[in-house]
Amino acid sequence: MGIITPRLLAIANMIKDEKCVADIGTDHGYIPIYLAKKHTVKKIYCTDVAEEPLNKARNNINSFGVQKDIEIVKSDGISWIKEYRVKVDTCIIAGMGSKTILQILKEDCELIDCYVICCNTNNTPIRQWAKEHKYFIESEVIVKDNDIIYEVIKINKHAGKKIKNLKDLYFGPILRKTKNNKIYFEKWLLEEQRQNKLLSKIPVKTKKYKDTLKYNKKIKKMINKVIKDEFKS
Incomplete structure (x- = not known):
């Protein structure tokens, strides 16, 4: 299907033989259509x-x-799930x-298993x-689509x-341990560049400067680790 971009495909590939899926803010409905065509989901809400x-x-x-496979719902967010009393995988x-x-x-409820x-x-x-809700990260991928880099996260x-520490929060508990990922490396190089520009505009003797500098150091450390892993392979 030509309508499925690399980003949408990465999202759709997170769905594995599930009974019920809801696409929130569906726009053109391409992900529900793709899932329906693949016959991997029994019921899809758009x-x-x-x-x-x-x-x-x-x-x-x-x-x-x-x-026949997709039901259209006009609603803001996920509040409709409680009203419908439907179990969403x-x-x-x-x-x-x-x-x-x-x-x-904020409308998260027990009727939803994953995001x-x-x-x-x-x-x-x-x-x-x-982390605050004591949920888990089932899967993480990074993809480049039309020169924009996206992370796709599945919360279970x-x-x-x-998510145990700041490294997991910033870089992802799964993504940060993935080796030889050039898109991931590129993302954080660009982020380091962006943060350096930001740092140059912040007054030195401020909390914001200290916090940004601390974040910058973490990024540089992660980039160095990615480079090290790259040369190991």
């Missing part, structure tokens, strides 16, 4: 807060002939910033949320890797 994207999704779903939340995603996650999250901004607050409430 949701958005606005009518326009839902109409686009509805047209696409009909044109691919998978309308995985909620997909992608194409948003961490602040918006965290706002959506697949692809954030447009910093992933640290998402991992922090998982019952099993996976614990």
